[in-house]
Amino acid sequence: MDVTRENFRAVLSELKNTIPSCHFLAIDGEFTGLLVGDKINAYDSPAKQFSKMRQESMEYLLIEFGLCVFHYNKEKNSFTHRGYNFYVFPRQFSQRSYDPQFRCSSSSLSFLISHGFDFNKLFKDGIHYTTDLQMEPLRANLEEKQKLRNMKSLFQTESIPIPDIHVPLIEDICDRIEKFLAIKEPKELQLDQYNGYIRKLLYQEVGKRFPHAYLETRTASDGTRTMFVMRSDGDENRKKLEEDKIDREINELEEATGFCEVINLISLSKSGGVSSSDSEVKLLLLALTRRWKRKGQRGKKASCVKNRKLANAPVVLSSTAEDGEIEVQISVG
Missing domain, CATH: 3.30.420.10 (Ribonuclease H-like superfamily/Ribonuclease H)
Structure with a gap:
């Protein structure tokens, strides 16, 4: 076989x-x-x-x-x-x-x-x-990444001005998210693949405009990163989404x-x-x-x-x- x-x-x-x-x-x-x-x-x-x-x-x-x-x-x-x-x-x-x-x-x-x-x-x-020796720094990087993510949620950072060249793209994505939040299905919205700078702008704008939206970036087996939007109704639901994300990251790392x-x-x-x-x-x-x-x-x-x-x-x-x-x-x- x-x-x-x-x-x-x-x-x-x-x-x-x-x-x-x-x-x-x-x-x-x-x-x-x-x-x-x-x-x-x-x-x-x-x-x-x-x-x-x-x-x-x-x-x-x-x-x-x-x-x-x-x-x-x-x-x-x-x-x-x-x-x-x-x-x-x-x-x-x-x-x-x-x-x-x-x-x-x-x-x-x-x-x-x-x-x-x-x-x-x-x-x-x-x-x-x-191998195990190669996994050690990966586990350390994941722990550091999760700590930084928790620290960012406790402190407000200054907004980054959106360059004029990127305004149409950001507005188009926000329109899609607004329409997604207005309906009950599907459970999540998959966005296109964007570079790190665009993803940072999206995290900023979605956080300001849509308090009931939860944004997440997932890494595929080929290394490509895709953003997903989910509904977040209340603190308990957002906490559950955060826990699911941590579990998924740990499972993906162990599968490596x-x-x-x-x-x-x-x-x-x-x-x-x-x-x-x-x-x-x-x-x-x-x-x-x-x-x-x-x-x-x-x-x-x-x-x-x-x-x-x-x-x-x-x-x-x-x-x-x-x-x-x-x-x-x-x-x-």
């Missing part, structure tokens, strides 16, 4: 049930480049080798992540598995957030192209992710974790794992997991190793079950 940002949330809900109960996992990945390993020498300690490999692997981007979840059926002495193919592409969450930059290897990209990799799907619909939530599920799983021989897959798991901290506190992680005994065992595929589930019989001597 291909997983993009369109169906990611539905698949994540499914994985929250299937990963903790599975018997083992199989993973693989595609990257914008591969480890060369020429910086490592025989005199490096294991810790030094790991540090060098991790640093080099982080310069490339994981763009496709394959995951198979296996469950064992004692009665049939067989396994069923579900496979997932994640398209992964980090985006800039907001103007103040980290703008991802990465290296590409021509040979790696040529290999992917020759095997039909869909780069349009990757860049357009790839699943975003933000994205694909890292899958890695977190794997890292917390007690199941064993089978991966390709490419160490880059395992390094990316360590780098993305929530439990990987700067101080080296690793916590409990899934065993993601190349299990030769299991990988080389005879495999018998039985009839295909519903919705992509396949019954697999594995004999390990």
